[in-house]
Amino acid sequence: MAEIAAPVAPPDTEKKEKTDPKETPDRGYLVICWNDPVNLMDYVTHVFQTVFGWPKAKAEHHMLQVHETGKSLLVRETFEKAEHYVHQLQSYGLHATMEREE
């Protein structure tokens, strides 16, 4: 039976993975849903479930937050993922934007 050699990473590679901040994705983009008087509450809940795959209770929590406080922070993501979610939410007619976390 042939032995399988354990992979050996060069020392500098291992160090880089642990310490280089450039390797950390910038998840400083907030996807926010804003209140409007036109989207039905049940519809907003349904869209949150569909787009994020959330259970109904979590989707309803965010829907009520939008309704009662005027907005809800839905997710904190990288630029590309936040942009993707805003496209999705807007394709359903929701008033959602992405904002840089301050």
Next chain:
Amino acid sequence: MRFVRSQKSPGGEHPFVFHISKREKVVLLSTLRLYPLLDASYHQLSRDPKTAGRAEQEWLEEAMEQQRQDQKKKLDQFFGNDRLFFKDGKGELQLTLTGEQLEWLLRVLNEIRVGSWVRLGRPEMEAARKLQLSSEQAHFLASMELSGYFQAALLEAFG
């Protein structure tokens, strides 16, 4: 219009069955003929121009416009599909939708509702009902209310 049941078909799909009166069918189809009511400029990627540039904003607008064209094609197919509406054993009219068709119809109706609201000047709901309306505005108030009525009936299917 009201949700009746979801049933498994031989093909493995779960069609959603709705009872709909003849008058509601006429109103539903005439409401759907208003699509599209929103234009690309409605969509805003970010409130802060520093967060997203012009290119990203244009990409969003193009994506929404492409979606609108795709939805319009599906809508034309919907108008030409007589098999969606049929009479049951009691002679009552039913609308049968697959899950995909249900999702699509919800989105189209929502855009008609939002587009009507935009054309009314984006009023608060109670204020909209008290507006002194021109005949065109009355038309949009009606389409906003009617699309919401049909959306609520469709959403019943999700429990």
